[in-house]
């Protein structure tokens with residue numbers, strides 16, 4: 001993890017007005033890297049979809065189901081990463097969004113249920129090595145299985161970040177910022193596309209939900225305000241307007257802007 005400050009709000013080293021949290025798979029990227037690996041090198045698309053239905057309908061936890069799906073992948077980690085680098089593409093507006101955020105002192109924090117070495121390799125490839133060095137990625141990790149190395153067949157497994165039934169409860173990472181007193185609390189943004197983003201989204205001031213994906217349906221059901229987006233160019237336009245004070249976060253969240 002890039003953040004070395006062990007306080008509960010490490011992204012607040014300077015007096016920031018905004019923080020942008022974002023999911024990785026299917027949000028910053030156009031495809032989901034875990035689905036890709038599971039379908040291509042593990043149990044395949046049919047069983048994967050069945051297992052996801054079980055998770056959605058509460059017949060099993062995400063934590064157990066996701067680990068079982070990943071365990072079906074026997075390909076060594078470096079070979080998985082090689083295949084992902086060739087097949088996963090970046091959201092077309094993300095590069096410009098990310099440089100703008102850096103120039104404007106708005107930290108971008110990646111919150112993911114995926115695995116850090118994979119996310120970092122993909123982002124280094126898609127965004128550039130230097131850009132990614134300072135990007136905080138809060139996610140699950142990978143470890144060698146007992147008696148094996150990451151380069152062996154069946155040699156790696158996911159290591160969850162916390163004890164929650166999600167494996168990584170994204171809301172826990174945002175809450176210390178959300179609970180700051182009003183005069184210190186930055187405006188919190190979140191972008192996501194899936195079920196795991198809902199709890200995180202509830203902690204933030206403005207949620208961008210990817211058009212046509214599960215998160216939109218969940219937000220509608222749970223009455224969580226959101227703005228849909230097709231790509232990060234749209235998010236960038238909205239943020240630029242908010243930063244100069246042309247529109248307010250409340251207006252955007254209420255669908256008035």
Ligand SMILES: [Mg+2]
Pocket residue numbers: 023024025026027192193194
């Ligand atoms: Mg996602």
